[in-house]
Amino acid sequence: MSEILKSIMSKAAKLQKNIVLPEGEDSRVVIAASQAVAEGLAKITLLGNAEEIAKNNPDVSLEGINIIDPVTYDKTPVYAQMLFEARQGKINKKTGLPEYADADAAKASILKDYTMYAALMLKAGDVDGLVSGACHSTANTLRPGLQVIKTAPGIKTVSSSFIMVAPEGENKYNPDGVAVFADCAINIEPSAEEIADIAISSAETARDIAGIEPRVAMLSFSTKGSGNDDKFFKSVPKMQQATALAKAAAPDLILDGEFQFDAAVAPEVGKLKAPDSKVAGNANVFIFPNINAGNIGYKIAQRFGGYMALGPVCQGFAKPINDLSRGCNSDDVKAVIAITALQAK
Numbered sequence: 001m002s003e004i005l006k007s008i009m010s011k012a013a014k015l016q017k018n019i020v021l022p023e024g025e026d027s028r029v030v031i032a033a034s035q036a037v038a039e040g041l042a043k044i045t046l047l048g049n050a051e052e053i054a055k056n057n058p059d060v061s062l063e064g065i066n067i068i069d070p071v072t073y074d075k076t077p078v079y080a081q082m083l084f085e086a087r088q089g090k091i092n093k094k095t096g097l098p099e100y101a102d103a104d105a106a107k108a109s110i111l112k113d114y115t116m117y118a119a120l121m122l123k124a125g126d127v128d129g130l131v132s133g134a135c136h137s138t139a140n141t142l143r144p145g146l147q148v149i150k151t152a153p154g155i156k157t158v159s160s161s162f163i164m165v166a167p168e169g170e171n172k173y174n175p176d177g178v179a180v181f182a183d184c185a186i187n188i189e190p191s192a193e194e195i196a197d198i199a200i201s202s203a204e205t206a207r208d209i210a211g212i213e214p215r216v217a218m219l220s221f222s223t224k225g226s227g228n229d230d231k232f233f234k235s236v237p238k239m240q241q242a243t244a245l246a247k248a249a250a251p252d253l254i255l256d257g258e259f260q261f262d263a264a265v266a267p268e269v270g271k272l273k274a275p276d277s278k279v280a281g282n283a284n285v286f287i288f289p290n291i292n293a294g295n296i297g298y299k300i301a302q303r304f305g306g307y308m309a310l311g312p313v314c315q316g317f318a319k320p321i322n323d324l325s326r327g328c329n330s331d332d333v334k335a336v337i338a339i340t341a342l343q344a345k
């Protein structure tokens with residue numbers, strides 16, 4: 001296990017947050033729940049039928065896991081009412097009808113969608129964080145949170161970042177040995193306002209999870225107006241506007257742009273192209289203009305640079321929710337439980 005992951009796990013263990021895992025039907029999740037409790041990583045609430053979970057996982061100790069069966073749990077009607085009230089006035093895009101006609105309809109729905117059930121437990125304050133996605137798509141994992149948990153104060157955009165861990169040895173352009181890349185996984189073509197939110201949330205992820213003091217670079221193919229794409233996507237003015245918006249919203253944050261990647265990380269280039277910038281040449285948080293650039297960028301760092309990518313870490317929710325990869329193993333689930341615990345305020 002990498003040093004950073006060890007540090008995240010040990011910080012999480014001190015907090016003893018209660019994390020809900022709605023996918024009791026998935027053995028990788030059940031094994032992670034069992035180990036998380038045994039190792040003192042977090043308190044775990046697992047959704048599903050206790051007898052069935054035990055039958056499907058005969059070799060796994062369920063001791064210490066709080067197993068809740070939504071079918072029989074006495075707070076289910078309370079959660080159903082919460083959902084009905086939270087979504088009143090919302091129209092289902094497919095049917096053109098209200099999402100939930102009444103609390104009974106909301107109840108029937110949450111008994112089929114345990115991720116939404118878990119999001120309502122989080123909204124009610126009955127748990128501190130939610131981890132799902134081992135057997136559900138990203139969209140189905142995040143949508144309940146987007147619909148009922150909503151965004152943190154001052155932030156309108158839920159986004160994601162990867163914590164990029166450098167390979168062993170000296171790394172001239174990343175002396176911290178760790179960097180944050182965003183948004184590589186959620187927002188496809190973010191606006192300037194959304195990019196400003198992504199930058200502010202990523203700085204928080206850098207501080208809270210990666211354990212580094214953020215120096216945020218807003219990335220482009222242009223440095224401080226050296227290039228322009230006015231005839232095409234207007235991405236340079238977008239990054240310039242995002243930089244101005246983020247600086248106005250978070251004046252204490254060390255953030256600057258727009259920068260080419262080399263101007264952001266190489267002191268010799270930064271000095272030449274942006275001599276007055278505190279960020280040029282020593283950035284450690286990198287904000288990309290869209291998901292194409294972000295996703296391609298993090299995979300280049302992984303494959304050519306030997307970096308380990310931890311995440312995607314979801315950020316910007318009012319309360320923490322994280323999405324697992326469907327190819328995850330139980331160790332990955334534990335790592336995401338720990339990250340989620342650190343995000344719970």
Ligand SMILES: CC(C)(COP(=O)(O)OP(=O)(O)OC[C@H]1O[C@@H](n2cnc3c(N)ncnc32)[C@H](O)[C@@H]1OP(=O)(O)O)[C@@H](O)C(=O)NCCC(=O)NCCS
Pocket residue numbers: 090138139140142143146147151156157158159184185186187188
């Ligand atoms: C995030 C995502 C799942 C949302 O999809 P969706 O549910 O179809 O989104 P909708 O536009 O229907 O919005 C649903 C609600 O979420 C809100 N929302 C959507 N995206 C949001 C965001 N990034 N931040 C904050 N709120 C958001 C909408 O405002 C809407 O709220 P409302 O219903 O209360 O009015 C979608 O953007 C997505 O699939 N992104 C790409 C994910 C992906 O495939 N990544 C690749 C994995 S590496």
